[in-house]
Structure formats: C-alpha cells, structure tokens
Amino acid sequence: MEVSRRMPKDFFWGNSVSSMQTEGAWNIDGKGQSVYDVRPATEHTADWHDAIDEYHRYDEDLDLMQAMHMNMYRIQISWSRVVPDGDGEFNPAGIAFYDRLVDGMLKRGITPMICLYHFDMPLALAQKENGFMSRHTVDAFVRFGKKMIEHFADRVKYWITFNEHNLYFTSEVFNISGYEHGDRSLNDLYTIFHHTMLAHAQLDAFVHSHYDDVQFGGMIAYTPVYPATSKPNDVFAARQLDQFLNNNLNDAFVHGHYAHEVLTFINNHDIDYDHQVGDDQILAAMHADFLAFSYYRTTTINADKVPAGTAPNHYLDYGMESNRFLKANQWGWTIDPLGFRNMITDLYNRYDVPVFPIENGIGLEEHWDGEHMIEDDLRIQYHRDHIAAMKDAMFLDGAKVLGYLGWGLIDIPSSHADIEKRYGVVYVNRSNHDLKDLKRVPKKSYYWLQSVLAKNGDEL
Template sequence: MIACYGDKVKYWLTFNEQNLYHSPEAFLISGYLQGEKTLRELYLIQHHVMMAHVHLTHYLHQTKPQCQMGGMLAHALVYPATCKPRDILCAQQLDEFLNQNLLRAYAGEGYSPEVMHFVAAEGFDDIYRPEDLALMATVKVDYLAFSYYASRTLNSDAIPPGTAVNNYMLFGNQDNPFLKATEWNWQIDPLGFRTIITRYYNDWRLPVFPIENGIGVIESWDGEHPIADDYRIAYHRDHINAMKAAILRMGRR
C-alpha cells in the first residue's frame, strides 16, 4: 500500500482504535481462533499489534519522508463514580493502561512504566524483546488520532479484588446520572470531547485528528417522508462546538 500510494496519500494510519487490542475485545478483533483467552495472550496480542505499527511507521518514514503516520485510539474517557480515592485511582489506572500506554509509545517514549511494572510482576516480560523496545524508542508518530462517541463512569466497589486493570470496565461500569444516553446506553458528553482534544495537545504537542464521532439511534424510514433527526443534529452541533472551543479557546491544533 505504501509503495503503491505513498506518492499520492500524505496521511496514514496503521490500526483503527489500536487500544482495543489491549482490552477484552482483542480476542474478537485480532483473528484469535482458539485458546484460553488468558491475560498473557492479551498482552501478547497487544505487543504484536504495536510492533506491526512500529515497523510500518519506520518503513513509511524511511521510504516516503514526505508522508505522515499517526497513531489512533478509541479513547476511553472514564470518570470516577465519586470523589472516593479508590474510584479516582481505578479511573486513573484504566486511563494509563488503555490510553496513555499507547500515547507514550506513539510519542517515542516506549510503554508506560506502570504497565511494564505490571507486566514484570505477572511474569510476562519475556514477551517484550529488547530489540523490539529499542526499535520502539526510535519511532514517533507525526500526529495523534482518536475516535470518541461517549464517556463512561467507573465504580471501584464493583471491581472484584485481583481484577486486571484491562478488565475493570467488565465489572465497574455504571451510568453517569449527569448525562443523557442513547438507546444503546452510550452517554452523550460533548465536554468530554473537548477534554480529550485539550489533553492530547497539552501532553504531546502533536497535531490532533478526531476522526470518528457520531450517534447511533434505532430508527427506520417510512419510505416517504424526510427523517426528522434533530437529535443527531444536536449531537453533532454540541460536539462541533466543543471541538471549536478546544481549538479557539485552548489553542489546540
């Protein structure tokens, strides 16, 4: 693809929503066919996907220096359910494992120290070959991209002791009483959209590309009359205004 279209296409991405390969969903989307779906296998999948990203980014920069490669997340914006310290800690841990871990790698910093400490404690460190980590340190993306549809809220009381951070939302997810939700129970939060854009640029000083955002609704057409989807118009208006505020008021690119 790069060899064929590199002179025509400037902006490239390797994996859509790459952090999903570090969540339980990885076993559904990675081509995993059989096995015990262990935590070790989850980390193996995540690292192999990251190394594919690293090798392709390196290849693009070497062969098509006029092109740009981005890293892309399904950003998991998670609020603590209360101001209880454990709720805050668990929300921060989830952010580190599912968001910041990859953002650090995209920025050429390598994996999160917190994640790698967990890896060593679990005995998974043999997955991460020194030559892989050395190559990661030489590769940096040119921009950051993300998808965002809704925020989520985490209740630490519902998380069983010993649960891996990657699995927190399997148990601790709860509704946010301050937000409306779609029919799929995705909670509508345009301020969360602004928060992500602002934080990305504050932390990494790279161009930010929001490349997925929208609302899903159970609806049908009667075959005759126009669809009155004011709810969709309102969703996009509020999120566009949030993005505008991040750009004009906060100085984001």
C-alpha cells in the same frame, strides 16, 4: 478580548468507515475471506457480505460527500481483498478497486486517509497462526502494509495502521482480532498487543525513512473514564484505567515505549508477552505525526464493583456505571460534548502532537417511510455540540486539531452488523435481512452538515 474562532483553511471535514462495514463484494474479484465473512447472521444482525455495496456504488457515495463539501474520507484497505490468504500472492484486482476509490476521491477534491486494519483478520491467518499471537502474522501485515504504502504514497498522504489500537489491550480483543484458540490469559492479551505495536512501529519507520510528505499516526478508541465518586479509590481506578487503556498507547506512539506503570505491572505479574531482544529498539524509533482517535462517549467506573486483584485491562468488565448527569442513546452510549473538549485539550497538552478526531457520531434507530425526509434533529444536535466543544478546545484551550471526521455518515451496519443502529446523515435503504434497493436518501442532518461545511465550520 474577543477571541477569533475562524477555523483553519486547511481543516479536514469528512467521513470515516471500515471496509467490511461498507464494501460488500465479499467474495468477488479474488477477495479472500476474513474472520467477518464467516460470521453468521442472527435474528438481530446481518452478515457482512453486502454491507452497503460501496464496492459498486462508490461514485454515488463520493458524489454525496463532495456535495456536502467534505474534503477527507478515511477508508480502510481490506487485507484479505488485497492478499487473499494474508501472507501469499497479492491480488491485482483488489488493489485496482482501491486505485479507483482513491482516484475518485482525488478527482473530487477529497483527501484520502488510509487505515490498514479494522479487526478483519484474513481467515487463513486466524486459523493457521491464531492471528496476531504469531510473529508470522506481524511479518505478513508489515509486508502488506509496505506494499500498500509504496503503491499509494504518491496519492495518499495520511495513514494509520490499526483501527482503535487500544482495543487489542482489553478483553474485547479476544472477540475481534482473529484469535481463535488459547487460554485468554493476560499473557495472550499482552502478546497480541505487543505484536500489533511492533507491526505499527515497523511501518512507522518505513514511512518516515522513505516519504517526507506522508503523515503517519497512531489511532485509539478514546473513551475517557470518570470516577463514580470523589472517593480516592474511584479516582485512582479511573486514572489507572485511563493510563492502561488510552495513554499507554499514546506514550508508545509518541515516546517509543510503553508507560512505566504498565511495564511495572508486566514485570510484577511475570507476564510473558513475547518480548524479544531488539523489540525495544524497534519501538523506540516510533514517531507520531498526529494522534488520531474515535470518540463517541465517556464512561464511569466504580472501583467497589471491581474484584480485588483484577487487571486494569479487565476493569470495564465489572466497574462500569451509568452517569446520572448525562443523557444516553438507546444503546446506553452517553452524550458528552464537554468530555470531548476535555479529552482533546488533555491530549494536546500532554503530548504536544496534533490531534485528530477521526470518528464521532451517534447511533440512532431510524426507519424511512419511502417518501418523507428523516428528521434526525438529535443527530444534528450531537454533531453541533461536539464540533462546538472541539472549537472550544482549539480556540479557548489552544489545542491543535487537524480535522473532524464523522463515523459512517452514509449509513453502514454497526460493529455488531446491525444496520438499525445508524450513524449516517444519509439513510441507506436496507434492513438487516432485506437488502431492498440500497438507495441513498439524505436525512435532515445531511443538509445541516452541508451548510456548516460550506462555511468551513465557522457557523454552526
């Protein structure tokens, strides 16, 4: 039988960014500092102060997205732009910027999605409260989130709280989340994770009790884990890591409690994660309208490399291995479209909740000669293969997928502030240490994506 592969009419196609990687304007119109604003530039990285100056150039960027036929843009509201100290007065000029940005999208037929946090802890809360180690920070975040939801819910119907929420559950959390002092113990790791989940749950309850038409979901960095061999130890470690790293959070978003395996680990190791009376009730009320995730690559674990007794949260510090069956970009990130299909299908089978890939793409080093179009055929192939794999998950495996958002489709500095790792289909003319003219220059992939989206992804 011929299988219909026509994409749903209401499918979302778009772009996805964070505030500190796009906006610039780090110290104007009353913005407070975040932990990113005080990170010094190094020889190979920029600072975050200018990013791609979308604060002033958003009209141009939205025009480019509209011309590509995009119908969704996921932005982030910078907490320290809107509440300079994190827990003090709101900054009307900061909110006004997001009003302009959201209205600019709506005017162009682009549906906004808002993310409330992308590792950019207000500096004052990092210094005073040690970030999400403190319940005061949880309260401050919930206050900020409620205010934003109240302000924008008439215009913005898609919301997520924490970008890549599961990274608060790995050792990476200590580098990225405003945690400035402590012993980096499992107690601290699980406390930060639990606190962020409580914050998510409170906003989840707020949305679902006040707004019938707002869609609210959890978001993780989904990096599927392959066993290095079929040795049972490798297979066990891969499954265990997938549970701790990925599906523990999805279990919480959907079922309202952490995974049994993780809770048992917590109990057996006497982990003190600031679990208080009443917390379980807050978590139990969670309900996900969709499960969002970033997907770039897969990873492979070799259990023999992991020292005995290592917590699964730290496996990736030891056991990662390259995968000889996959190509990778120059940063070693594997290119694995079938991994994408496999994961979408598994997620939908497991949870029966619509899934939403809201970050996908490939980082490549590119230099513009000031004249000729950048021919980024590898990026075209990456997106074509991943969209095709997603369509296989939808049409051959039955997964319900809400949309496909690429990451940083107008070039932005990478998470290490390195603009030379570019994801865009539009080149932005700056280097790490020279802002040049910040001109936006479409690459070959821009025209390819434009033609794909013009036909709603039916032809790749």
